[in-house]
Amino acid sequence: MSSTLDGLGDAPYDRADVVCLTTDLDCTPASPSPVAVLRISPACHPALGPAPRPGGLTRVVAGGSSLTGRQLAPLDRGGVEAFVREAAAASIASFAVCAAGSPARPGPELTAASVIARLLPGAHITLSYEIGTPGLRERENAAAANAALGTWAEHLTDTARRTLRARGITGPLFLAGDDAGLVSAEYLRRYPVIATASAPSTSRICGSPRTGRRPALRRRRVRDDDSGLCRIPDTLMWLGSPQGT
Numbered sequence: 001m002s003s004t005l006d007g008l009g010d011a012p013y014d015r016a017d018v019v020c021l022t023t024d025l026d027c028t029p030a031s032p033s034p035v036a037v038l039r040i041s042p043a044c045h046p047a048l049g050p051a052p053r054p055g056g057l058t059r060v061v062a063g064g065s066s067l068t069g070r071q072l073a074p075l076d077r078g079g080v081e082a083f084v085r086e087a088a089a090a091s092i093a094s095f096a097v098c099a100a101g102s103p104a105r106p107g108p109e110l111t112a113a114s115v116i117a118r119l120l121p122g123a124h125i126t127l128s129y130e131i132g133t134p135g136l137r138e139r140e141n142a143a144a145a146n147a148a149l150g151t152w153a154e155h156l157t158d159t160a161r162r163t164l165r166a167r168g169i170t171g172p173l174f175l176a177g178d179d180a181g182l183v184s185a186e187y188l189r190r191y192p193v194i195a196t197a198s199a200p201s202t203s204r205i206c207g208s209p210r211t212g213r214r215p216a217l218r219r220r221r222v223r224d225d226d227s228g229l230c231r232i233p234d235t236l237m238w239l240g241s242p243q244g245t
Helices: 002-007 077-089 105-117 136-148 152-167 185-189 198-211
Strands: 020-022 035-040 057-061 094-099 124-125 173-176 182-184 216-219 234-238 241-244
Touching: 020 152, 035 077, 035 105, 035 136, 057 077, 077 105, 077 152, 094 136, 124 136, 124 152, 136 152, 136 241, 152 173, 152 185, 173 185, 182 185
Parallel strands: 020 173, 035 057, 035 094, 094 124
Antiparallel strands: 173 182, 216 234, 234 241
16 A cells, blocks of 8 residues: 555645545455354254354354244353353454344344353454345355454554555545445444455446446456355446446
8 A cells, every 4th residue: 555655656645535445355365363153043964054164163052033033942142151262262252143044133143242242352243144145154154254354354444544644644544345335444344344355346437437338348257155245247337336247
């Protein structure tokens, strides 16, 4: 970022009202934090359990709801407490909490989060109902990815703010999301998974008017994942905004 600002020469930094940054982890990989993934649901076959992650922990405790919000079982608070202590002993402070049926009934996730915060103050906690889709596995993977990127988001925003202040730039800091929308730095720190590759979508918006045609189709090769957070290889641009695929 400093080299980019240096390349602008004597730009009137003090006249900048707002600063917007883009991100692309494909070009600048981040080191994910180890994550403790807590699933709240009835017991399942091990093959359907939480996906193991390097350096992390997983646990399934009783609880959760159906898709209509009907309680399947009371939350096993003792199991949650035991898992938090195990994570603390392993020096893991990032948690992803995913309960069955939480989009309809988030109570079990909120209760588990309160237990984590009580036993491990300062822990990074991601609740799947806030960011994921109805599918349990997809929501769980999205929450785990978000939790793993929490430290990266804090480092990114802190570094950006220090660099901007050193140049006399005091305007509010925003970051482009993967859908080309803008989010505040504070929002990114809580939900970093929504802005891991915003440079491509931003370039589509900036580049579509150069085609001289409206609508315009922009293409980019992508990789697949099972998190429910997909890249879009073909984007239809209409008046400079992404409309569909």
